[in-house]
Every structure is written in C-alpha cells, then in structure tokens.
Amino acid sequence: MSQSDLEGALQQLKNIETELEAKALQNKQTKKELDETRKLSLLMQSDLDEARDLLQKIIIKLSKEKLHLVNLKELNKELNSKYSTTTNQLNAQILALKREMMSLNDILKKSEMENELKNVKIVDLGRKLNRALASRVQELAKFRSEFFGRLQDVLKNRRDIRTVGDRFVFQSEVLFASGASDIAAAGKKELAQLARTLNSIAPNIPKKINWILQIEGHTDHIPISNKRFQSNWELSAARAISVVEFLIGQGVPADRLSAAGYGEFQPLDKRRDEIGNRRNRRIEMKLTQR
Numbered sequence: 001m002s003q004s005d006l007e008g009a010l011q012q013l014k015n016i017e018t019e020l021e022a023k024a025l026q027n028k029q030t031k032k033e034l035d036e037t038r039k040l041s042l043l044m045q046s047d048l049d050e051a052r053d054l055l056q057k058i059i060i061k062l063s064k065e066k067l068h069l070v071n072l073k074e075l076n077k078e079l080n081s082k083y084s085t086t087t088n089q090l091n092a093q094i095l096a097l098k099r100e101m102m103s104l105n106d107i108l109k110k111s112e113m114e115n116e117l118k119n120v121k122i123v124d125l126g127r128k129l130n131r132a133l134a135s136r137v138q139e140l141a142k143f144r145s146e147f148f149g150r151l152q153d154v155l156k157n158r159r160d161i162r163t164v165g166d167r168f169v170f171q172s173e174v175l176f177a178s179g180a181s182d183i184a185a186a187g188k189k190e191l192a193q194l195a196r197t198l199n200s201i202a203p204n205i206p207k208k209i210n211w212i213l214q215i216e217g218h219t220d221h222i223p224i225s226n227k228r229f230q231s232n233w234e235l236s237a238a239r240a241i242s243v244v245e246f247l248i249g250q251g252v253p254a255d256r257l258s259a260a261g262y263g264e265f266q267p268l269d270k271r272r273d274e275i276g277n278r279r280n281r282r283i284e285m286k287l288t289q290r
Contacts, residue, residue, distance in 0.1 A: 161190065164268065164284075168194075172219075172239070172281035179224055181238035183246055191243065194285075195250030202256070209289055213252070215240045216284040217261040218268075220277035237261025243283055 161170050175187030183191065198213065205211055217236035229235045240259035248254050269276035 166286060166288075168285045169268075170283040170285075171278065172283065173278070175243070175283060176239060179226060179229070179235070181229075181235065181242050183242055188246065191246050192250055195247050195252055198247075199251055202252075211256065211287060211289050213247075213257055214284075214286045214288060215243045215247075215257065215259045216286070217243075217259075218266060218280060218282050218284065219264050220280045221264040221267070221272060222277065232263040233261055235261070236263050239283060 161168075161174060163169070170187075170190070174190060175183050177184060202211075217238070217240035219232040219236050224230075224232055224235055229238065237259070238261070240261050244254075244257045244259040247257060264280065267276070267280040268282070269279040
C-alpha cells in the first residue's frame with residue numbers, strides 16, 4: 001500500500017471518528033430531551049389525575065345541589081299551599097276585627113261624651129286641689145323661714161352652719177370626727193339647739209300640713225374603707241341616721257324625720273381640692289312635706 005493510500009485511509013478514519021462523536025452528542029441530546037419528555041408526561045399525568053378528582057367532586061356537589069333544589073321546590077310548593085290557607089284565615093280574622101273595631105268606636109264615642117262631663121268636674125276639682133296645695137306650700141315656707149331664722153339666731157351665724165336655698169347645712173366637722181358616724185359632744189350641743197327650735201315651732205304648724213324634716217348625709221370624693229364603713233355611701237347614710245336618732249332622743253317625733261345618704265354623688269362644690277372637699281362633707285336638713 002502506497003503512502004498516499006495510507007494517508008487516505010487515515011483521513012477516512014478521522015472522518016468516521018468525527019461522525020461518531022457527532023452521533024454520540026446527538027444521541028446524548030436526544031436522551032436528555034426524552035427524559036424531559038418523560039418528566040413532562042408524568043407531570044401532565046398528575047395534573048390529569050387531579051383534574052379527574054376535582055371533576056368527580058364537582059359532579060358529587062352538583063348532584064347534592066340538584067337534590068337540595070328539588071327539596072326546595074317541594075318545600076316551596078308546600079308553603080304556597082299553607083300560605084293560601086293562612087291568607088284566607090287572616091282575611092277572615094281581619095274582617096272580624098274591623099267589625100269589632102266599629103263596635104268599639106261606637107262605645108268609645110259614647111264614653112267620650114260621658115268623660116267630657118266628668119272632665120269638667122275633674123278640672124274644677126284639680127284647680128281647687130292646686131289652690132289648696134299652693135296654700136300649704138306657702139304656709140310651710142313661712143314656718144321653714146321662721147325655723148331657719150331662729151336657728152341662725154341660736155347658732156350665732158356660724159360660717160360652718162349655713163342656709164343654702166331651702167336647706168340648712170352643717171359641715172360634717174361640726175358634728176363628726178373624720179371617718180366616723182358617732183356625733184361628737186360639740187355636735188350634740190348644736191343639734192340639741194336645733195331640736196329645741198323645731199319642737200317650739202312644730203305645734204304652730206297646721207295639722208293639715210304633713211311636714212317632715214329630711215336629714216341627708218353627704219361626703220367628699222375621697223374613697224373610704226375601714227373596719228366599719230366600706231364606702232362613702234355607708235358613711236353618709238350612717239351619719240344621717242345618727243342625726244335622726246339623736247333628734248328623736250331630743251323629743252322630735254320619729255314620724256316627722258327621714259334619713260338618706262348620698263355619698264359623694266351630690267357635691268355642692270365641683271372642685272377636688274381641700275376647700276371643695278370641706279364644703280361637700282356635710283349634713284343637709286330640709287323642712288318639707290310628704
């Protein structure tokens with residue numbers, strides 16, 4: 001074999017080797033594409049299975065909805081039948097009520113005519129009653145003014161015992177120690193003078209005036225909590241009761257007295273300082289009628 005034949009054979013081998021490498025690369029690429037196709041096929045199969053499951057659920061739900069719709073139609077049919085019967089019954093009841101209302105209107109007209117005659121008498125009676133009440137209020141106001149005037153003279157116009165509107169006001173310090181409901185000795189002296197004044201005026205008050213002396217206890221806003229009192233409500237009520245009991249002991253009739261406690265909820269002074277607190281700690285007395 002000549003040199004040129006040998007070189008030609010080598011060249012052919014190289015060409016074949018190049019073609020084989022190209023084929024191998026092509027096969028590798030084809031295999032990769034095949035693998036990706038298989039993966040995609042698996043994913044599509046999974047999606048298809050999920051779609052089948054979802055479709056099955058939808059079919060089941062639609063079947064239930066269809067059954068529910070059929071039941072609703074039957075129920076609607078039944079209700080329509082009942083409604084028709086009920087409507088007829090209601091119409092009959094309405095007609096009966098209209099007849100009854102017409103009868104009641106006739107009775108009402110007759111009653112109104114009778115009431116007009118009675119109202120004339122009632123209005124006249126009311127006027128007489130108002131005049132009588134006004135007269136009693138004026139008489140009581142006169143005795144209240146006399147009562148307060150005498151008290152002011154007896155108590156020497158003390159600044160801690162004063163008149164506020166239609167009420168006589170004792171500052172708590174005049175009667176009680178702090179946080180206590182027992183009347184102090186000095187307080188008993190002042191209340192004894194009040195009782196004597198009231199007892200001297202009471203016989204002059206006409207019997208037709210059903211008068212009463214209201215005793216009201218008030219505290220400041222500062223909370224209290226000790227062994228005896230858990231709140232300002234309890235303290236104010238206990239102080240008012242102590243005053244009532246003392247006045248009864250001084251000869252004031254029990255049926256002419258009342259006691260009430262208002263805690264801190266009806267202040268005279270809205271300030272929250274010591275001046276306001278001192279003004280709000282008080283016993284109020286009001287001569288009024290039942």
